[in-house]
Amino acid sequence: MSQALAKEIPQEQSEGGSRRSGxxxxxxxxxxxxxxxxxxxxxxxxxxxxxxxxLPFVPATAVQIQNVLKMLENRSGSLVDIxxxxxxxxxxxxxxxxxxxxxxxxxxxxxxxxxxxWRDGVHQNTKFYISDLWKMPQLxxxxxxxxxxxxxxxxxxxxxxxxxxxxxxxxxIDTVWAYDLKHSRGCETKSVENTPETEx
Numbered sequence: 001m002s003q004a005l006a007k008e009i010p011q012e013q014s015e016g017g018s019r020r021s022g023x024x025x026x027x028x029x030x031x032x033x034x035x036x037x038x039x040x041x042x043x044x045x046x047x048x049x050x051x052x053x054x055l056p057f058v059p060a061t062a063v064q065i066q067n068v069l070k071m072l073e074n075r076s077g078s079l080v081d082i083x084x085x086x087x088x089x090x091x092x093x094x095x096x097x098x099x100x101x102x103x104x105x106x107x108x109x110x111x112x113x114x115x116x117x118w119r120d121g122v123h124q125n126t127k128f129y130i131s132d133l134w135k136m137p138q139l140x141x142x143x144x145x146x147x148x149x150x151x152x153x154x155x156x157x158x159x160x161x162x163x164x165x166x167x168x169x170x171x172x173i174d175t176v177w178a179y180d181l182k183h184s185r186g187c188e189t190k191s192v193e194n195t196p197e198t199e200x
Contacts, residue, residue, distance in 0.1 A: 057106060058173070060088045064156055067169045067176040069096060071154050082139075087113025087128060089156070094122035103131040144181065151181040 060068075068089050072079070079093040084102025086109050093100040094117065104110050110128045117126040140160055143153060155177045159165065165177035 057085050057109065058157070059086055060156065061174055063170065063174040064176065065089055065092045067174055068092070068154055068156065070169055071152065071167060071176055071178040072096065072098070075152060084113060084128065085109055087116055087126070090126055090128070091117055091120055091122055094125040095120070098125065100126050102126070102128045104128065105130065105132050147181055149182050153179040153181060155179070 065088055069092060072093065076097060077099070079090070079098040079100040081087075081090045081093075081100065081102045084090050084104045085106075087102050087104075090100040090102040090113065102110075102113055104113070107130050110130050113126075113128045114123070117123040117128070140162055143151075147153070153160075155165075157173055157175070159177045160179065163179050166180045167178040168175060169178075170176050
């Protein structure tokens with residue numbers, strides 16, 4: 001009897017040890033998976049802060065969207081939002097009848113924008129692309145060369161450095177600058193006689 005008891009005890013201890021080992025592996029795998037998921041979600045938001053010029057994601061405010069729509073009054077056609085974030089401006093423009101396109105570096109925001117456009121019923125009039133603004137060299141020159149002469153370019157929060165705005169509205173982070181392409185021909189061709197109108 002004593003020999004039988006001695007043989008059973010190690011067997012029970014080894015079963016308990018393997019159960020604990022199994023739970024340990026499961027917990028380790030769960031924590032590791034959570035860290036990988038967190039890294040995948042956080043990287044597109046953190047990476048822009050590590051650039052030479054940091055343009056973090058800051059959602060458009062309701063006032064800013066209204067200022068953009070004010071600049072688009074009596075206009076129709078296409079709208080392109082570079083750095084579209086979560087798509088608020090693109091979706092608002094699509095609701096006003098524009099064919100609107102957003103370009104955004106963060107893939108999570110692009111997918112979220114697509115979902116919001118679908119949810120708001122404007123997915124037929126919107127498109128969102130994953131694109132890096134910093135890989136578009138000489139943006140002002142590119143816009144001047146490729147857009148039709150009646151195009152209006154609207155900048156939110158960051159005005160174009162070489163262009164003088166034809167119209168401005170809002171203040172602080174809600175400031176919106178409008179550049180009518182027929183007036184904007186680059187720094188060297190802007191003249192003092194072409195004084196821009198401003199709205200407040």
